[in-house]
Amino acid sequence: MKGTAAIVGGGVIGGGWTSRFLLNGWNVRVFDPDPEAKRKIGDVLSNARHGLPMLYDCALPPEGALSFHPSIGEAVEGAEWIQESVPECLELKHATLAEIQADCDPLAVIGSSTSGFKPSTLQKGAPRPEQIIVTHPFNPVYLLPLVEVVASGQTAPSILAKTKAILGAMGMHPLIVRAEIDAHIADRLLEAVWRESLWMIDDGIATTQEIDDAIRFGFGLRWAQMGLFETYRIAGGEAGMEHFIRQFGPALQWPWTKLVDVPELTEELIHKLVDLSNAQSGHMTIRELERKRDNNLVAMLRALKQQGSAAGRLLLDHERRLRPALAPAANLMTARRVVPTDWTDLNGHMNESRYGQVFSDAAEAVMALVGADEDYIASGLSYFTVETETKFLAETHAGERFVVHTRVTEGARKKIRCFHEMRRETDGTLLATCDQLMIHVDLAKRRACEPPEEVQQKVEALAALHASAGGLPDA
Template sequence: MSDIRTAAVIGAGVIGAGWAARFVLNGIDVIVHDPHPEAERRTRDVLANAERSHARLTMAPSGRQGTLRFAPSIAEAVAQADFVQESAPEREDVKKALLAEIDARARPDVLVCSSTSGLLPNRLQMDMKYPDRFLVGHPFNPVYLLPLVELCGGKRTAADAITRAREFYNGIGMRPLVVRKEIDGFIADRLLEALWREALWLVHDDIATVEEIDDAIRFGAGLRWAFMGTFQLYRLAGGEDGMRHFMAQFGPALQLPWSKLTDVPELTDAFIDKIARQSDAQAGGAPLRDAERKRDDCLVAIMQALKAQDYAAGAVLAGYEEKLFAAAHEDAGAERETDPTQPLQLHTGRVLPEWVDYNNHMTESRYLQIFGDSSDALFHSIGIDGDYHASGFSYYTVETHIVHRREIAGLEPFYTTTQILDADPKRLHVFHRLHHGRSHDLLASAEQMLLHVDTRQSRACPARADIHERVIALRDAHVHLERPEQAGRHVGVMTAPEIAAP
């Protein structure tokens, strides 16, 4: 993603605005073109929601945000773009005309992706001079949170274009899914359409209201779908004999005539009014942006829970966070000439609103988080990266002693310094100090003992030779530093007279 600095978003409806927000949050400058008079206000509203959600989604430093501006024409929007995302209405004639103009105005090497939810890329690229750089990049709402993006090329799409698109989307925290064959509706929407057809019939025939149907999903299968797909779940339903037993037991039911998947109720005005009335009643008058924020908060909560399991969308989030941390550490190192003989300044940030208590002071758990992030920054600086973790090795904290000095309020900046007290092939003894970002006051300190661990055997082992050499070099560079007064302290115990003192 490093060569994509500027993206053009053509069409700023719900999906286009979501793309703009995801790009901006990942440090990409965005130029939007949409002739709707409310396009800029709506897009900035979506960006505000996205910023709010992103702050809750990950504690990794997000780095520089991209800029957002609006262009009066397609030509101006794509002229400087390194990537183009088209998100116009789902009309083939409209999209073909827009894509032909984009193709004529953008540099020939620039990827052009369409957000279409079902139109065939082979038809959309018909009028393009450079159809090899075009493919579908179909996201899901809200684009700035949900990681899935379906990639589908047409007959004239170059294989390299799909590879480049996959790498780009992966770099901004998404999970690309390449559709093997060009097909109407791709994969996810075909599945959603089947459920939608059955839901419409249930409302049409007065079997259930829209709220009851939604309850049937959100209190049941929807919870499972957050982490396992239908095939995985049905395999488990087959018990020890797995999918074969499930198919033998429930497969014959597929021949029963109760499904209406091949039919759809007529969308008469009366039927549409019925659905709209029930939907309005279900919403209970909640403003749109409030409902969006509730949706986003629930998604963040599920993704955070799945991250703790390193599974499904949570695994994607964990990988994205690791990239954010690595980029933040690299940027910090590039911007700062570090004197290795002094405590290392490797981690900076600000106190997020979610980190504070009723006094607007940062809560105790966040001090530990910051010191943990400081250790992660140290690990990155000595060469421990995702590949090292994947090989089965890492440092684990076995003891931490935090001393609190002063409070810090919400939104205030901070930085930490790290001093290496001692090290050997298996152990790393560090001392972190947390400072206010403006006053430089000492806020807290943390002494930590870490063990290098072979995670496959769950036992301590020597660090890799090159990692150990860097650790020893830092230890030797810090040997002249005064040992911190708090190092080696035990918890202070008050005597009886002190307790009784007024």
């Protein structure tokens, strides 16, 4: 699902939305009166181009076209999705939404990035309130999949359905908030932690770094893959949540927190916060911190994808939609992707074990092409690699795009022999080759066996096609 999106407001969130749409193949039209908007969005987009492709084991679609426009009316013209990301000022949002609706398609989604306002508040006085919906993302929008989707009683069901479909098609998780509430769900949870943290800083109990350490070395790691309630269910042991509640429920009566109070943001507390934060992270620029954050998120999300869990499940589902359908061809491209940051070693280039992953993925593409796909393996049959010879010919670094072309050089009886060539996509440099022999096996017996006739015919046809084509052409 691709089309044209308009981004009204090009700050950190607007730039993130721009990147998410653009890198998923949408054309993006931007309006922001800031004369630095193009540069600022360019900085965010640079990070997104570095990070987002690393999450996937296949290529993202070709980028859409990015354009900047002098007025809201011009930016929203012809857009199917319009994302309002102006500052959290209700008067400004009302004025902006009015300008958008004056010129946009009545059937377009108008999503607001608001972190606090309810949709009914935004819709007040609008000529078409049914078109406006809250779509609150999380920074960085191009990596984090969560979007809180909040509709009001006036929001059209078709707009809600379209919102869910578009966000899902971009690998995001539209969390439908059941009822309107100020600050939705996630920010209300975050504010509770934020308020208690301010009290501990104001009372001299902890520094900004100590509070961050408590989160990132402890419960933050659990929350990243299980959330709050699954984590506490496990904490209850074999008896689960009931035991946890009975054991720790009385603590709710103890004066552990000050959530009913708000510390006064005095100049003294503000200066204290700023000084502590500078001491913690002032040695790095914001761009350096963003890149560090993005690399960490890529590594964590890829680990979750390997387990098929939490946000990793979203990536797997999105990746399946992104993979092009493979058809028999003389020039068979079996992989096209970006080298993720967690594939590099101390020398700064791709670790040799990762080449094995690349060629294994290429071989699985060949297997699927001849009918030995996931369903085939679930039926009890597969191909096992019994021999490889890999040659490393040039360095490969994180962020580089590469393609693999494969030729089936042998396809008789139980055997499939593949010859893979891995090339840098930008200049065609040959990076590595692999000669790989696979044998058909019965998974129940864990022994070699003949493949079914329909699979064997496809293997033989592919081998014959590649034999007639000769060597692999240059990429």
